Amino acid sequence: MEHLPNRITADLIESFKSIVGNEYFFADDESLLRYSRDETETLSFKPHVVLKPATSQEISAVLKICNEHQVPVTPRGAGTGLTGGALPHLGGVVISTERLNKILDIDERNLQVTTEPGVITEVLQRAVAEKSLFYPPDPASKGSCFIGGNISENSGGPRAVKYGVVKDYVLNLEVVLPTGEIIWTGANVLKNATGYNITQLVVGSEGTLGIVTKIVLRLIPLPKYDVLMLAPFANLEKACEAVSAIFRAGYTPSALELMEINALKVVSSMIDNHAMPVNDHTEAHLLIEVDGNDTDVLLKEMEQIAGVLEHFEAGELLLAEDAQQKEELWKLRRKVAEYVKLAGYTIEEDAVVPRAELPKLIRGLKVLGRQHDFDAVAYGHAGDGNLHIRIKKEGVPNSYQNPEMDTIVRELFALIKQLGGTISGEHGIGLIQKGFMDIVFEERQLQIMREIKKVFDPNNILNAGKIFD
Amino acid sequence: MEHLPNRITADLIESFKSIVGNEYFFADDESLLRYSRDETETLSFKPHVVLKPATSQEISAVLKICNEHQVPVTPRGAGTGLTGGALPHLGGVVISTERLNKILDIDERNLQVTTEPGVITEVLQRAVAEKSLFYPPDPASKGSCFIGGNISENSGGPRAVKYGVVKDYVLNLEVVLPTGEIIWTGANVLKNATGYNITQLVVGSEGTLGIVTKIVLRLIPLPKYDVLMLAPFANLEKACEAVSAIFRAGYTPSALELMEINALKVVSSMIDNHAMPVNDHTEAHLLIEVDGNDTDVLLKEMEQIAGVLEHFEAGELLLAEDAQQKEELWKLRRKVAEYVKLAGYTIEEDAVVPRAELPKLIRGLKVLGRQHDFDAVAYGHAGDGNLHIRIKKEGVPNSYQNPEMDTIVRELFALIKQLGGTISGEHGIGLIQKGFMDIVFEERQLQIMREIKKVFDPNNILNAGKIFD
Structure with missing residues (x-):
């Protein structure tokens, strides 16, 4: 166009x-x-x-x-x-x-909330938490992002590993179609087998199929307690191996985050970081949370998880002692993206692979970095196999329409595909990744997506040129 | 056509x-x-x-x-x-x-299973349970239905109340399109924000968009223990009220099933039913299960749930004593549909409403039955607000293309819509409910569904005339 x-x-x-x-x-x-x-x-x-x-x-x-x-x-x-x-x-x-920034109704009888899209995610979470209800998806930007944007991108966050992503909480959407009609996509029910799932088609469609104007989300009872532990690892690949071992041992943490030490070094050079130790014997940290309604059970569970970590050469484990220490650890984790971007790591990839393949992803990334002369730091939702990879390459602030980065990203994404993964876990495709959709989809799949776009938007006016051309 | x-x-x-x-x-x-x-x-x-x-x-x-x-x-x-x-x-x-009846791969490293569609659901569940893994969706027909059919209908079952329905476990599908091409819809990952969610569009599409030939499901660790309790209620509406009170008190049972006494009376007249007492002081039973990895915690939780039930005039609670008693209770619950159908209740509706509206649904159903002279029994997944309503009307074995039943079903569905619900929770629309889609969707939504059908099936050859005309 x-x-x-x-x-x-x-x-x-x-x-x-x-x-x-x-x-x-x-x-x-x-x-x-x-x-x-x-x-x-x-x-x-x-x-x-x-x-x-x-x-x-x-x-x-x-x-x-x-x-x-x-x-x-x-x-x-x-x-x-x-x-x-x-x-x-x-x-x-x-x-x-x-x-459109109003929470319209918190339905305590049915554990549902109806909201407009312009409500900040954390504001929504706090409003329902006051009624002992829980809306789990918590992107790192939860203090500033809108719930409507979360719907568009099918956002995740640390708690997705236990509680699922946005799509798992959306029951019904009011959508203004590009042609102007206003529709509801479903019903306010927990189970629905009534026609095609238009709700889930709109979730994650990145504002290309309609503008979401009302959102009905299911909620769950708010867990009363959580326990948070920081585990340092001398070896990054061992940390990744530990991640899938925790699940194979039968545990489902409410968060299982990885931070490569290089990311923490960048952050520590910019702010006073006392929360997560940075030293030469550590290549990565895992941040592990369990939650539930009984602290004794949680402490026992965390002890058993600690037992699993022993087999992967974990260093000294730190159990967060109080709410303040927990908040410090979480704040640091959430701020990593912002600080590493400020430090010049402006290009981000949102890799997701089956979680047991994380070590191979990390190894491949390091090889690529040496071949193509770039710095990369990795951090994110290891429990889901979803790692954010931030890249710094001198003189190249953007990947979009940059031939040099195009080569690098293609190689990285080809590796991800080969490992059974895909090119976005929670950030979407938008403008900058659309050129790489051919790596994970054949033409027939893309054709189906384009034709679905046409069903909703025959004149191609709404967010045209996103996801695909 | x-x-x-x-x-x-x-x-x-x-x-x-x-x-x-x-x-x-x-x-x-x-x-x-x-x-x-x-x-x-x-x-x-x-x-x-x-x-x-x-x-x-x-x-x-x-x-x-x-x-x-x-x-x-x-x-x-x-x-x-x-x-x-x-x-x-x-x-x-x-x-x-x-x-196409082979389980192709149980991936213990990534907690995933890849299967062909012709595998019996319970066979799949047992195969993964042998590796301490859990595929929760368990329709009543799990001993005979295929996992492929479950995908087509987006099936649920008792455990959906805690663990979600089929759609919450499907990661990726191989689909043969009506035009003959074979595609994969997604990737084998837990989070995916890579283009439109074609996977979720195919789930629940009732075999109208393609034939699913391979299925990748996520699995979770198998909970080690469960506790099962039967609670009789003198008043059906009170039983329904108790259902939403349990969630509001902060508990999420792994099953929360309702059986109206009339359904049990029908069954008891056909088989020796010792599992669930049938008497004149009881209008309904709730079957409540909690599961987890610590029996002490589960027993405590069940005790607290029992405390909630007291406020709703529950009768004497029966805690299942051993695996055999549990199996008897479950078997009876699962067989209800079969027996009441044999007894002449051949017409079934699959109502789903926000769970706190269940008492109104039950009340409305009774009024309709008196007005239109039919017998109805209700049972099912009360925790999800999903009730199966079986109807017996002399001389009318089918609702399909029957003007008399059409009137009745329209009134029932209008009530469901008014309560914020929809006309199928887990059985789909297929042939017999397509005439009622106008009750829950406006023409524009149906038009979108029809056009999506055309994208996949331009010649309208595959399961044509299902879901909509």
Whole structure:
């Protein structure tokens, strides 16, 4: 699709203003710049206008007009995405969901919450926790990302290893289609065998099939206690081997995170890190959490997990003593991405493999780094086989449309595919990974996805050029 | 679509024989009769031929021919379906998956199993349990149904209340498309944000989008112990209220089943039932199971659940004493459907509502029964809000294309919709419920489903006329 600035005529601008109100229409430079970026590498693409509607009906009215006039529309949550899903690379209209920010109903009788998409994930989690309810998915950006963005990317986070990802909690969605109709995808029930699963088709579709405007999530009882342990390993591959051994021994931790020491070294050089020791005898840490309703049981379980770790040359284990120490450890883990990006590791891959293949992934990554002269640090959700790989290569801040990085990423992704994995576990494909979809899918699968896109969006106006061309 | 016997020419028959082998081609009366039925009401529709291919490649070759010649194809698992998904109502070819019956790989390192679709669900569960692994979904028919059919219907069962349904375990599928291509839908990983979720689109699509030929399921560690309790209630609605109170108190049982006393009376009149007492002071039983790795914890949890039940006028609680008593209780629960069907309750609905609405559903059902002069018994997965309602009406063995039943079912489904529920929790829509899809979906949603069907099956040959017209 060509760049289409001229389609946004003065008439259209008047229509947009009359729909959302003058004060929620933006075309000033500062706004356009702000909405030109998200957390993806160092990319920036300015839209022509930014709209901040307040209701599904306003979004519907805007989409009807854009569909009629074939104006590109990019939906946007909090802009914390890492693959460019919210970047308006074709210009046009950005629709921000930030004003759809109300939790509509916490249904304690049925353990469900109905929310608008512009609610910050952690705000939602706290609101339901006050009623002893639990919404587990907790991306590292939970303090700033929107629940709507989480739906679009099928986000995960540390607790996914026990509790599953976003898709496992979505019961029903109100969606404004690119053609303007407003539909509900399912029903507010725990089991559903009523026609095709349109709900799950929209989850993870990265804002290409519709704009989600209401979300019904199932909740579970909030576990009362958790126990957190930090385990250092002299050998990174042994740490990875320990991960699958824990599950094979019959334990399912509520988090099982890996941090390579190089990532911690970067962070420690930037802030005072006392939480996780960094020394020459350590190549990686595992952060292991178990949760439940009985502390004695949890402590016993953690002791048994510690027994498993012995076989993998774990160093001295640190059991977090209180809530503050737990929070320090978690905060450091969550901040890793931000700090290593600041330190120049601007390119991120979101590898996921069957968890027992992690050692091979790590080994292959090191070989690639030596061959192609780049630094990489790995950290993330080892329990799920999902590792975030941050890459720093002098003079190359972006992978998108960079031939040198293209070669490197292709080799890495080919390895991931060979190990039975895929190229995104929780960050999506968006703009920057779409060129690599041919590594994991054949043309027929991609054709099916493109045709499904056409079913929802015949004029290809909504987040066009994302996931696939 | 018209009835198409004549499209199956002598030439086509020769092609089919050469693909699957003479001995796996059937057109004799006995075979056609056997494959004319499943467990749906008392319906029967004969196909013209039955094929029993052994591989994806053979299925692909058959589908290519049928697609070219526009011959209707009905895929079939074990024939235990309850909504006519496997009924060849347009004649044509039945493709049975019974020879694709091998468990291909139990991957203990990654807690995954790869299987063909024609494996009996319980056989699969036992095979992985031998390695201390757990595949939780356990439909009542688990001793005879195929795992492939479970994928098609997105089956559940008692354990869904804690562990989720089939869709929560499917990682990746090999599917033969109606046009003959063989694709994999995803990857063998626990988290996946790589393009549209084609895997979840195929799960629950009732054999209309493709024929599933290989299935990769995630497994979890097998819980070591369980505790089972039977709780009688003098009042059915109180029993329903107790169900949601258990969750609100913070407990998630591994099963929470309801049986209305009328269902048990029917069963008791047919077999010696000593497991569940039937008397005039009891309107319903709840069967409650908790599972985990520590019996002391489980007994404590069950005691606390018993405390919750006190507030709902539960009678004398029976804790199953040994494995044999547990098996008796479960066997009786699983056999209810079969016996009440034999007793003339041939029409089944698969209602699902938010669980706190169960009392209203039960109350509404009783009112309808009095208004329209039918007997109904209810039982099933109360913890999920999913109740099976079996209906007996003199002289009306089938709901399909029966105007009298149409009125009744419409009223019942309208109530379910009004309670926030939907018309199938785990049995699917198939043939007999498709006429009611307008109650839960507007035309636009149905249009999306129809167009998705077209993406996969442009000539509408595969299980056409199921789910929607």
